[in-house]
Amino acid sequence: MGDKAHTHPGAAGRATSAGHPASVRNVVLVGPSGAGKTTLVEALALTAGAVNRAGRVEDGGSVSDYDEIEHRQRRSVQLSLVPVTWDGVKINLLDTPGYADFVGELRAGLRAADAALFVVSAADGVDGPTRVVWEECAAVGMPRAIVITHLEAARADFEEMTRLCARAFGADDPDAVLPLHLPLRGPAGPDGHAPVTGLTGLLSQRLYDYSAGERTESAPGPEHLPLIEEARARLIEGIIAESEDETLMERYLGGEDVDLKTLVQDLERAVARGTFFPVLAAAPAAEGARQGLGTVELLELVTGGFPTPRERTVPPLTTPGGAPRELRACDPDGSLVAEVVKTSSDPYVGRISLVRVFSGTLRADQTVHVLGHGPSGNGHGDGRAGGGTGGTGDHGGDGELHEADERVGALTTPFGKQQRPVAEVIAGDLACVARLGRAETGDTLSARDDPLLMAPWEMPDPLLPLAIRAHGKADEDRLSQGLARLVAEDPTMRLEQNRDTRQVVLWCLGEAHADVALERLRGRFGVQVDVVPHRVALRETFGGRASARGRHVKQSGGHGQYAICAIEVEPLPAGSGVEFVDRVVGGAVPRQFIPSVEKGVRAQAARGVATGHPLTDVRVTLLDGKAHSVDSSDAAFQTAGALALREAAADAVILLLEPVAEVSVLVADDYVGAVLSDLSGRRGRVLGTEQTGGGRTLVRAEVPETEIGRYPVDLRSLSHGTARFGRRYVRHEPVPPQIAERLREAVGAAS
Template identity: 60%
Template structure:
């Protein structure tokens, strides 16, 4: 790229203090593709840092979290701001693990374009395609950077072909790597038709040799055709086919428009010391500014649509918390994208958060005074005086704001429609290691939930377990690591208990006899009941067939209360009882010693006696499961479901190359399915689950679960 007029629509060059001088770009790609290394190269190329690589303590300038330092992988959304040719670039480095797709979606919400990172040595895997589809779902303008082109196993042509095959139409290279004696020493710009030589360590522009003419002609022709196809000028194609020269500036302008519309995806290259200038040029000249980014729906806090909000520094304040972290010294820090208005230190804002109550995030509307504003780079915070519409900034001391919350003017509270959060589907039961840990656990978990909307906290009263619903094993490891290292709380994993149910396996009659005389006021209550099982989902029925007043009317509800109490406690293995009809048909009472409590106890005793006469069946919960997986893995998924006692209900194609498998599977068999499916499908399979009904547990498994765990 070259020759573009840098002047904005108003005839002024874009600057970082206006929205047209800001570029918010999310780096997207699978783990190991080289996103963090690319961030460091761009930071060094813009002079933001002096050099790339790890500093003395082993961290990088973009390491945002102590977990990343220990595990040597990115597990957080992190911000790397820089300035190039007067344009401020906010690079949002997103995690490349499926477990942290919540942070990926947060990064896409805060960005106006995505730079998709693919390794030249490793190529594209299924997870890469899934991440591309995540971007496509939100209509994000994209470009592709093929990294590690200087790796000994790098094959640019092969990876480019894979990108075109997997990502579809619209993928075309802007630059080609030049390899001499097995080393990449430069790039050829297909639009400029110049050779950018990096052999000396600095970029030098030259004319390409004659040996590259055929290669340039082949790739340049495909590139120009792709750009012209997206052009609004229909005459360009006729001019091109007739052999007319198309000015480079016209091509660059149409390239930018095609990228902004999300219909064209230019491909660039990056290696050690190569490609940074070209990538920065694309970001500043080819990617859209915040002015071109459509805003999500905005409403009042009571849900009424609001019109007229745009990316205007003088407009009403609308900002969104896209990431929340806790610093042991500073406290809570919120990464905020400002969509409208201007954010200033020490101003009071309205904080609105709605829609995630099921994950432990209470709906709230509060006013808070914010602290300092800063531009973060790794753990370093550089104080800024304000954040205008279009910018991204770190805000201190927002004690009530959580990820996904909206910040607005106190006089005009507003709410942005939140982005879709993935459902956590891996349950992990934990308990504190000591009494001291138990005392601190509740507060520490509250902070984790505030930071991470993909985490759901469940305190299961039935199993008496504390359950973290996580995205996967890596997500779990990070959460437990933070509990221990950041909050000083040690926990241990315990076996997850699945809440079972009991029911009677047949019809029977029993008597509950509660007769005690110990001197003075005694107890006297006798009841005869008949118990029979109901169909699955039948619940509980209590039938009164007392005649002749053998059980006084005021004590009939007492019998029912006792029966219900015993059903809640279970009669065999300690699990609640369901799907039972109990008929009270006879009994006896005493004019003095009968009482409400006496008949409650009699009802309980009668239920226990029934358990001695007929089999008691254990019932297990069965979920309806929908699994979306690539066609290549459908056979493996269906075989695996059969091994889990699942019943496949059917399959249907979804889009190109993917199939939706629907099945009914016992909950006992899918507690770790989030991990197993990811392994079977190489990280590409997803699923949803919802409770369907209870069914009898097979006898060989019922024996293992004959008593409820304490």
Template identity: 75%
Template sequence: MGDKAHTPPGAADRATAPDHPGALRNVVLVGPSGAGKTTLVEALAQATGAVQRAGRVEDGATLSDHDAIEQRRHRSVQLSLVPLEWEGVRINLIDTPGYADFVGELRAGLRAADAALFVVSAADGVDVPTRTLWAECAAVGMPRAIVVTHLDASRSDFGEMTRRCQEAFGGDDPDAVLPLYLPVHGTPGADGHAPVTGLIGLLSQRVYAYGDGPRGERGPTDAERPRIEEARGRLIEGIIAESEDETLMDRYLGGEEVDLGTLVRDLEKAVARGVFHPVLAAAPAAPGVRHGLGTLELLELVTGGFPTPAEHPPPEVTGLDGAPRPPLACDPDGPLAAEVVKTSSDPYVGKISLVRVFSGTLRPDTTVHVSGHGLADRGHEDHDVEERVGALTSPLGKRQRPLGHAVAGDLACVAKLSRAETGDTLSDRGDPLLIGPWELPDPLLPVAVRAHGRADEDKLSQGLARLVAEDPTMRLEHDAATRQVVLWCLGEAHRDVALERLSTRYGVRVDTEPHRVALRETFAAPATGRGRHVKQSGGHGQFAICEIRVEPLPAGSGVEFADEVVGGAVPRQFVPSVEKGVRSQAARGVVTGNPLVDVRVTLLDGKAHSVDSSDAAFQTAGALALREAAAAASVVLLEPFAEVSVEVPDDHVGAVLSDLAGRRGRVLGTEQSAGAVSRVRAEVPELELSRYAVDLRSLSHGGGRFTRAHVRHEPMPPPVASRFREGAANAA
């Protein structure tokens, strides 16, 4: 690698459609926010001739400014695709957000890609969020190379950054993370920092100089040779250790010279298997210069060392009935199987679906079967429809360039798939398939919303439905108990972007309100009540009297009703009326407006009038009797508890335990997980968890995550309950 200089023609005026998977590379850029992923994409685009300068396409727009929200926030918040052409290979670069709130976009990018460039900043080091992103890649077995950026920063050190990456990402084998190139430094400036002016290829043993013109090439100087030999020897041993030729290491240690071709082939195989992670350096080009530092080396690695789509295992597929189907093959002539990895809306084009084709060939103006997974808990109903594929395009900044087709392994934008949502499968009409979904993070930050005005009420439900159709990491909930519309998000930034999209993209203004937790009421001790509903104002009157006894029941019993009336004091036809009135009042609550549960209500006695008694009168009397019993007894408020499982780096376990105690939590246990991570299990009132997704991230410096599951309702402590009683009294 690093043996040739390249000068490809400009590609901004066309979009080619490869005819076979071998001419494709799908590469996702992963790394923390601020590491320079988008800048790297623009540098690579400039090196391939896709853009004119510093990420500028022909109309003057940048590759990354097509989303107004990203422009305002100066942060990537969604996945974006930038296709490039390099030496007959189409490289689909997938830029992903580095902020934890948008991990759903990252996972979609990992699904669409076959390898990753993991971008880290030499100025920032490797922190907990960076390790978390690495773990996301490892969880799906993604082949990775590491790209070190910001080498121009005064405190940057490529060697030190490589060492930190070895510690963080190498696991038990630091030689699984080794540089392919070493930086060449120029004359130190006034601040003492020596700029990086070139790279030394350890395998080719050539020095590549980056200046104002094309990349230069020369042999190493005598002063550079010792440095090359030491690093090259370690690199060769690291590559050979992963070689499928078990005799190669013994031959090398015995003094045999391993030819460059063998080393490159073994390197490619080790990278594709995800067991070796080469480290490279990159920097954007200076003004007026086409090739940024390390861009050509990166392109050579991507085209020569990263797996093709045919080499990366595709996801599993089933029939619509769930029956397993034979594994997919990345064959343009095979059955069509494609997946929507991203959905967005364009103000001029309308709905656009970014699709990864795993098998077959997708063509415009054909009818396909669209299968949805359901995900009803997130607002995605299961669907099974046929739709006509609109135009196929390839994006470059704001431009959409026409494509004639998309073969297996390729990515393309499809217009006007009105029913398709993120995660849906496109397949042949005659043989519908369903691709297994990728794992979605659980949204744990609730945001209660309501329409800002009358004009927004009619558009609210449609706007929310379109929002969650684009982003399956959100969950839309209509809480019948609290009568709130709740949008569950991954964090505050995720929430803010969602609300901004509602306003700017769909024209729906909303107001937020405090999220309410569904409480319950119950009786702490038996009590009796008498309901008397007697009215006479001329003509037909109302007369109903009933006496009841209320007794507490075990948790989960609901509301039971019993009849112990003797002698016909309450006529048989009116006993169901009393029950209906009691149950109606129990649903409305008796103290704070929360449902009454876990009680048995027994009808003991009553009186009726031959003319004035009625169904409505006894319903009212039953409700009055229950309220009187509540006034004479101790009514307890019940709050929901959740079992919480928190995974957090060992260094932050103490802070998490203290915080859980402050939330009235009960710790059930702590156990050790892999990688210096502990799992803390606790039962915590759900009232204390509304902002836990945000607070845990702060406590653990971005390294903590948790799951929650409702377990039961428990009596609320009197000091806490008094606040709700006072609030209910003030509202009344």
């Protein structure tokens, strides 16, 4: 753990599948964009011997798994896997995006991993979203460690940043967030800044010097010991407090010296249990160097302190019928259970699925049963408000199941853009599977004769609408297939075909998420699309009673057209729809034509009577009419019914109705006032607030859908990325007159 007396470089980029779950570590890197996660992965790969000094894989290719979009935008938007080997242990490093819009990739990484490294920049500190992810990991007991980067920054202060991390991450026990080493600084340069050249081990009291490009170890001089005495004592007390030996603290306070081996073992156990969170420092290797600062210590922490896959509980399993099923955790000889944690497309190979094997052994050319949850039923296709589930915006895929038998293609271990073949993947390991054409992200792979379904992980509900249309005729033919592949790869994206607005809407997590979706449609699937303004499903209704006659009388060669009907329209309570009542007496309208009048009325109501939006919440009563023995017909009375409704609307007050959503915002207490003020500015009605613990408040309000189209983006800015929200349609209600006039003008301009 950086305090051991030996180090062993790993295998240089060999494509291997671990022989036993105990020799696997699955580690996800978490942190904001710019914290240095990808740079740290590259530094660890270099130290482990997986890449050469130029940062290249032995047989070519880059460590970073960027596709063309990511490279051009200079930001990672996908989960990527880099496996390295250290001391005979295979470490699967899962590099996650730092942008909030790609939290789906982060959640997939958390699902695939057994421990997390939180990467914090000494120049920027800890941001709100990173705190939220820490809390999520704490809720499931995931072991964590903190890595402080960017120590080369002019004002970087490792000790101060460690204290900030203890305050941000150690709410329950700040003494459980402590450094294992202190930076060792070299001579100050002309600018007065002293660069970090090594580390001082607090437990071992040894110096680890990286200034020559590779770690060397030496005893500290007398001038170093006073600097580490206080930090060392606090670290020892923190480790002993988490020890399973309840007598150790008493013995230590009584003056007994605790040997280094016992301290390291207790530290490793506490880290693996998720009760102690060490802080480390790391930096990339200088040009020509073989090891980056702190990378050896970090690799030793991962191999010695992070848990094996056997120590993780398998997520809940059921049969396709819903019966619970239990399996022995991470048994290579057990029933096959694997999960697709990420899906991507390769222009040459086709669909590639990144799979975590939880039980059994997955082999190439094996036939497996693919079973998955359908769309979560999040309301995006209800044709009313465009969506949401309420709560805090998480969903778990509770729609209909889909299943199929598929033959596993080539199994490979990814490394950058390289795919290296392996024969099998045991429980606890990760690998890529080629050509699982029907498998989507979140699907379960199991044996054909023993199909199983794994409970899905929580994903945020996409609540930012992106309305699109095909750019040209050729794009129309490819659009449907491209969109289907896009949402199959990304479970945080939802596709809606809105029957009211007749728009194709991609629901995304944010603007960057939407931009990447458009780029992938164009670059990967060859579909050019235009973005159009998103429309909410407005309605019309009558503001009071109105009466009218519909007269459709025409005479030409042959049979004429003759139909007259008199109707009365009155408003109904919200949610009543369109009600048709027949009160004709004396046969003024023949019985066979009354359904024709109703059909014409309902058809006109669907088209609208004023602004082109559907008419609702009215009762239309047929009172009287006239017919001709020869010229009356079904079509004539349909036309007369529609005309009567239009005539009634011409002399009545027509109200424009807008959809209203119930919005639930979970926000840090510090931002409750700003959220309430913002909702008020959106014509929202606050229903109440409620303390949920952990310094958070749940705000519930009803807000018109026309006011929250960009709410995901605005709320993120307002709360510094710490808030989550959900929404659900509740009803349509009248639009205020001044806003209704503006909406009518917009409709007129669009037409």
